[in-house]
Amino acid sequence: MKVVIVGAGNVATHLAKALLAANVQIAQVWSYHYANAKLLADQVHATAIENLAVLDKTADICLISVKDDAIAEIAQQLIDFKGVIAHTSGSVNIDVLSGSANYGVFYPLQTFSKDKELSFSTVPLCIEANNDITLQLLKKLANQLSNRVVEIDSEKRKILHLAAVFACNFTNHFYALAEEVLTAHQLEFDILRPLITETAAKVQQSLPLTVQTGPAIRNDEQTLKKHEELLLQQPQLLEIYKIVSESIKKTR
Known part of the structure; x- marks a missing residue:
């Protein structure tokens, strides 16, 4: 060939x-x-x-x-x-x-x-x-x-591609946002790598919804409020944080 x-x-x-x-x-x-x-x-x-x-x-x-x-x-x-x-x-x-x-x-x-x-x-x-x-x-x-x-077929492939954007492109963008938060406070991105590796490893064995963790899934309002206060000087990140947290809450 x-x-x-x-x-x-x-x-x-x-x-x-x-x-x-x-x-x-x-x-x-x-x-x-x-x-x-x-x-x-x-x-x-x-x-x-x-x-x-x-x-x-x-x-x-x-x-x-x-x-x-x-x-x-x-x-x-x-x-x-x-x-x-x-x-x-x-x-x-x-x-x-x-x-x-x-x-x-x-x-x-x-x-x-x-x-x-x-x-x-x-x-x-x-x-x-x-x-x-x-x-x-x-x-x-x-x-x-x-x-x-x-x-x-093409229609299902478009759906697959959309899902891939959420799973890959958006996730990688979140890594970049995490780096932005860390850099603003003189912290290194490298400290997050083990966490990222473990999170990715979990979904190789389980469905994502069943392994969701964090303050939003626990409805930990005090922690959510503290995080939001830390982002007051970064309004775009604050908006993203609120939207994603609300989305996670709705999956409980």
Whole structure:
């Protein structure tokens, strides 16, 4: 199987490395910035290209891994591609690729950073296709990379992506807010790392609702009031604290 990759960001980088490790041939890598394409292509023994017009027409699959807003524009430039075209977005409908004959979605449900290695075999791969032949091809590729391949349509994938934003992006933002609170009082973020690790470990075995702790779930009004007083000089954080605390109270 021969694959070309359109994009050279975090997702594209991890995906390309996983393909290489699975002995899948990566023919070409394209990016808006040729230097980025060259950097990734060199790592996965592929050819970097500057123009999509020279995309390898003999490739079996073209994986589009660019920002969501750019997928439609890229897809328009690939309508003559004879293989399967698939994007890697969690929130973009499969129909954005409908100008092609065979198309689908190849969405890895994970947070990626270029410099942080991870095992792709544990990453859930969510796939969708416009016909069964395309689905089987994407499934075959997915099974070479991951131990968990899930068929999921665009509507449910949007819900999944929304949930992922709460579970990952918002949670990480809360870490940043916690750091802001600590820094304002000359305390180091490092002291929270064991707590963060244990909290994440709990939900590997239990549902989040059953392991909720803290003053809001206990309805500890005195502690809540003290926390709010500490945030009086940070009105945005105070508002967030109140909203989240009320949300937790309602789950009791």
